[in-house]
Amino acid sequence: MKNINFLTISFLFFVFCFNQSYANKTIKTLNRNAIAIKNDTLKSNKKNTSKVNFDVTPPRIIASGDQFYCPQNTINIVTSIQIFHDPLELGTKAGYIQISSGYSSLDKLELANLAAHPTIKTSWDPVAGKLTIENSAGGDIPYSDLEFAIKDVVFSNSSSTASGTRTFSITIGQANFLPSTQHFYLFVPSIGISWSQAKTAAETSTYYGLKGYLATILSADEAKLIGEQASGTGWIGGSDAETEGVWKWVTGPEAGTVFWNGAANGSTPNFAFWNTGEPNNQDNEDYAHITQPGVGIKGSWNDLSNTGAGGGDYQPKGYVVEFGGMPGESPLEIAASTKITIPVATPGPNPSAICDSGSFVLTATATPGATISWYDSATGGTVLGTGNTFTTPVINTTTTYYVDASCESNRKSVIATINTTPNTPVATQSTYSNCGAGSVTIQATANIGVINWFAASTGGTSLYTGNNFQTPVISANTTYYAEASNNGCINTNRTPVNIVIYSPPVVTDETVILCENQEINLDAGIAGMTYKWSTGETAQIITVATGGTYTADVTSPSPENCTSRKTIIVDEHLIPKISRVDVNGSQAVIYLTKDADYYEYSVDGLTFQDSNVFYDVPAGLRTAFVQEKNGCGGDTFNFIVIIFPAFFTPNNDSFNDSWEVAGMENYPQAQVTIFDRYGKLVAQLNGSKMSWDGTLNKTPLPASDYWYAMKIDNDHPVLRGHFSLKR
Incomplete structure (x- = not known):
C-alpha cells in the first residue's frame, strides 16, 4: 500500500x-x-x-x-x-x-x-x-x-x-505462464549481454510483485516452453564455474541443484537437455545458454563463456527471466489454465490365435473418463460393444476389430487370428531306398503351414521342420513320420515315410602282374550281376594286354540296383636284359638295360638275391643270371673273374709257393709281365707258363714288392697292379 x-x-x-x-x-x-x-x-x-x-x-x-x-x-x-x-x-x-x-x-x-x-x-x-x-x-x-x-x-x-x-x-501479461510450475517466463532481448550482466538484470526485475531470476529448468515441458516456444534464445541460470564439469542451477529457488556431471557423455541426477556434443567444458565455457535455432537439437542448451562469441550462432541474444517460487511469494492469479485431452484407446495385445473357429475376449484401456467403443471396421460402422472388454461372436476366419475412446477418428486395430488346421501330409514317396549306410532326403507336403518330422508315430520331439528332410546317417531300415502344423494348429495324423537300406555288392580291389608281351584275364569277382568296365566291356571277365588301372561297376539286380566299384591295377613287368657285368677282383656287378624292383640276380643259377652286387666270386668263367620274380622270364651273361694274388712265399712249404693269376686260362692269348721295383723285367707268364716261382735265371730274388701288367687282348685294357714276395 x-x-x-x-x-x-x-x-x-x-x-x-x-x-x-x-x-x-x-x-x-x-x-x-x-x-x-x-x-x-x-x-x-x-x-x-x-x-x-x-x-x-x-x-x-x-x-x-x-x-x-x-x-x-x-x-x-x-x-x-x-x-x-x-x-x-x-x-x-x-x-x-x-x-x-x-x-x-x-x-x-x-x-x-x-x-x-x-x-x-x-x-x-x-x-x-x-x-x-x-x-x-x-x-x-x-x-x-x-x-x-x-x-x-x-x-x-x-x-x-x-x-x-x-x-x-x-x-494478462506478456510473460509465458506454465501451469505445471505456476511460474512466468519472459525472454528479454539484449544482443551481446554477458551471463553475469544477465543474472544481475534478471534479479533486479519484477513481475506483478514477483522477483525475477535467470530461468532454471527442471522438466521437459519447462524446457520446451523456454527453449522451443520462447520468442528468442538467451542465457539461463546454469553454471559449472564453481567445479568444472559439475553443472548446477545457481539462481532462483533451485540454486545449488546439480543437474549434470561431466562432459557430453556425462550423466544427470535431474532433468538436462544439452545440445549434441555439449557441454564440452572447454575455454572457460562455464555458463548455460539456449542453443540458437538451426544448430543441433531444437530448444537444447550449450555451454558458453561469460561473454559468449562476438557474433554468429554463439553470440548471446538475451536472457530468460523466470518469476515465481521465491521464498515468501504467493502465486499470481493473473493467469489461469485449462486443458484438453485427446482420448486414446490402447488395445491390449492381440489375443492368442485359435484353430479353425471360436470366440475371443478383446481388451483395451483408455484415457480416464473416455468411453471405449468396439467396431468391425476402421471407419463408420455400428458399435458392437462398449467397455474395456469385448467378447466376439464365434468366427472362423481371421478378423480385425477396432476400438476407440470417444473419438471415432482415432480407432486402433485388434486382430483376432484364426489358423486353419492342415490336412494330413502327403508324402512324395512312401518308401525310399539307399545302398548301404548313409543320409537320405525324404519329402512331404502340406496344404498349409509347415511339415515337422518325427521318429515316432506319436509324441516325441520334432527332428526337423521343412518339406525336405535330410536324415542323419542310417544303416538299417527306418521309418520317419511327417506331421503338418499351421501356427500351432496341428494335424495329429502323421504320415509314415519308410527308408529301406540295401547292401551293395561286396567287391575287393586287386593288383595283378602282367608279363611283357602276354595277356591276362580280369574278373569282376561276383556272378549274377551287371557289369560296366572302364574299357566299356560288360562281361564279368575281360582280357587285357597292357598295364594300367581298370575299374568295374558291379550292380546288383532290381529292386536293389546297388552298385559297387572294383578297381584292378594291372602292373606290367618287363623281361630283364643284362647289358654288362663289371668285375673287380672277386667282386662282380650285374647291370641291366632297365632296372626294376621286381628283378632278382644270381652268379651260380641257384641262389638269387635282390642286389646286383656279388662278392667273393670264384675265379674263372662265370655266368650272370637275372629273372623277373613272378616268372615273366630272365637273361644270362658270361663273364670271367681274374684274381691276382696279393703275395706269395716261395719257401717250399706247399702253401703259396708260386704266384699264379687265377682265371688266366680263360684267355689263351693273355700275357703277364712282372717287374721289380726298378722296372727290370724279371718274368713273363702266358698260356704255357701261368705261374712264377720267384727266381730269375733260377736265382731266387729277394723279398720285395713286384709289379705286373696283364694284356688280355687288344679289346681289353691292360690290367696293372703289384704284389709282395715274402721269404
Missing part, C-alpha cells in the same frame, strides 16, 4: 482510465511507472501532509474447461472464464493464450465467430504456440471484451492421429 495525496489519486485515475495498465507492461515499463509514481508521491507529500490509502490489485483470472478433444475438430478452450479487476482498471494492453505444454506444430488457436467481435484483432505465433488478443483500434482492450473473446477462442489440430494433452495458459 502506498500513501498518496489527492493530486496523486487524480493522476493515477488518469493513468488507469486512459493509458495502458501498468500491470500489463513489460518489466522495463513496470519499473519506469513505479519510479514515476514514487516521484509524484514524494512531490505531493511535500505540498500536503494529508494521506489517503489506495490499494492497487492485479487482475485475477478464473477459467474452467478441462475437456476431451477429437482431432480434426474445433473446441472452445474454456467452458467459462471470469476476469476480476480493479474498478479503476477497466482494460489491458492485450490478452495472451498459449499452448504451454504438449504443443505440436499442427496445433492452432484462433478466434471463432469473428462477426461477434468487431473491435478485436488476433495474431497467432506458431513458434511460441501463442495467440495474442488486442484492440483492433489500438489502445487497451476492455476486460469485458477480452473475457467475451476468450470464450470464443477455439483449438484445432489437423492430424487424424493427434494424441496427448494440451494445456492452455490464459494470462
Whole structure:
C-alpha cells in the first residue's frame, strides 16, 4: 500500500482510465511507472501532509474447461472464464493464450465467430504456440471484451492421429505462464549481454510483485516452453564455474541443484537437455545458454563463456527471466489454465490365435473418463460393444476389430487370428531306398503351414521342420513320420515315410602282374550281376594286354540296383636284359638295360638275391643270371673273374709257393709281365707258363714288392697292379 495525496489519486485515475495498465507492461515499463509514481508521491507529500490509502490489485483470472478433444475438430478452450479487476482498471494492453505444454506444430488457436467481435484483432505465433488478443483500434482492450473473446477462442489440430494433452495458459501479461510450475517466463532481448550482466538484470526485475531470476529448468515441458516456444534464445541460470564439469542451477529457488556431471557423455541426477556434443567444458565455457535455432537439437542448451562469441550462432541474444517460487511469494492469479485431452484407446495385445473357429475376449484401456467403443471396421460402422472388454461372436476366419475412446477418428486395430488346421501330409514317396549306410532326403507336403518330422508315430520331439528332410546317417531300415502344423494348429495324423537300406555288392580291389608281351584275364569277382568296365566291356571277365588301372561297376539286380566299384591295377613287368657285368677282383656287378624292383640276380643259377652286387666270386668263367620274380622270364651273361694274388712265399712249404693269376686260362692269348721295383723285367707268364716261382735265371730274388701288367687282348685294357714276395 502506498500513501498518496489527492493530486496523486487524480493522476493515477488518469493513468488507469486512459493509458495502458501498468500491470500489463513489460518489466522495463513496470519499473519506469513505479519510479514515476514514487516521484509524484514524494512531490505531493511535500505540498500536503494529508494521506489517503489506495490499494492497487492485479487482475485475477478464473477459467474452467478441462475437456476431451477429437482431432480434426474445433473446441472452445474454456467452458467459462471470469476476469476480476480493479474498478479503476477497466482494460489491458492485450490478452495472451498459449499452448504451454504438449504443443505440436499442427496445433492452432484462433478466434471463432469473428462477426461477434468487431473491435478485436488476433495474431497467432506458431513458434511460441501463442495467440495474442488486442484492440483492433489500438489502445487497451476492455476486460469485458477480452473475457467475451476468450470464450470464443477455439483449438484445432489437423492430424487424424493427434494424441496427448494440451494445456492452455490464459494470462494478462506478456510473460509465458506454465501451469505445471505456476511460474512466468519472459525472454528479454539484449544482443551481446554477458551471463553475469544477465543474472544481475534478471534479479533486479519484477513481475506483478514477483522477483525475477535467470530461468532454471527442471522438466521437459519447462524446457520446451523456454527453449522451443520462447520468442528468442538467451542465457539461463546454469553454471559449472564453481567445479568444472559439475553443472548446477545457481539462481532462483533451485540454486545449488546439480543437474549434470561431466562432459557430453556425462550423466544427470535431474532433468538436462544439452545440445549434441555439449557441454564440452572447454575455454572457460562455464555458463548455460539456449542453443540458437538451426544448430543441433531444437530448444537444447550449450555451454558458453561469460561473454559468449562476438557474433554468429554463439553470440548471446538475451536472457530468460523466470518469476515465481521465491521464498515468501504467493502465486499470481493473473493467469489461469485449462486443458484438453485427446482420448486414446490402447488395445491390449492381440489375443492368442485359435484353430479353425471360436470366440475371443478383446481388451483395451483408455484415457480416464473416455468411453471405449468396439467396431468391425476402421471407419463408420455400428458399435458392437462398449467397455474395456469385448467378447466376439464365434468366427472362423481371421478378423480385425477396432476400438476407440470417444473419438471415432482415432480407432486402433485388434486382430483376432484364426489358423486353419492342415490336412494330413502327403508324402512324395512312401518308401525310399539307399545302398548301404548313409543320409537320405525324404519329402512331404502340406496344404498349409509347415511339415515337422518325427521318429515316432506319436509324441516325441520334432527332428526337423521343412518339406525336405535330410536324415542323419542310417544303416538299417527306418521309418520317419511327417506331421503338418499351421501356427500351432496341428494335424495329429502323421504320415509314415519308410527308408529301406540295401547292401551293395561286396567287391575287393586287386593288383595283378602282367608279363611283357602276354595277356591276362580280369574278373569282376561276383556272378549274377551287371557289369560296366572302364574299357566299356560288360562281361564279368575281360582280357587285357597292357598295364594300367581298370575299374568295374558291379550292380546288383532290381529292386536293389546297388552298385559297387572294383578297381584292378594291372602292373606290367618287363623281361630283364643284362647289358654288362663289371668285375673287380672277386667282386662282380650285374647291370641291366632297365632296372626294376621286381628283378632278382644270381652268379651260380641257384641262389638269387635282390642286389646286383656279388662278392667273393670264384675265379674263372662265370655266368650272370637275372629273372623277373613272378616268372615273366630272365637273361644270362658270361663273364670271367681274374684274381691276382696279393703275395706269395716261395719257401717250399706247399702253401703259396708260386704266384699264379687265377682265371688266366680263360684267355689263351693273355700275357703277364712282372717287374721289380726298378722296372727290370724279371718274368713273363702266358698260356704255357701261368705261374712264377720267384727266381730269375733260377736265382731266387729277394723279398720285395713286384709289379705286373696283364694284356688280355687288344679289346681289353691292360690290367696293372703289384704284389709282395715274402721269404
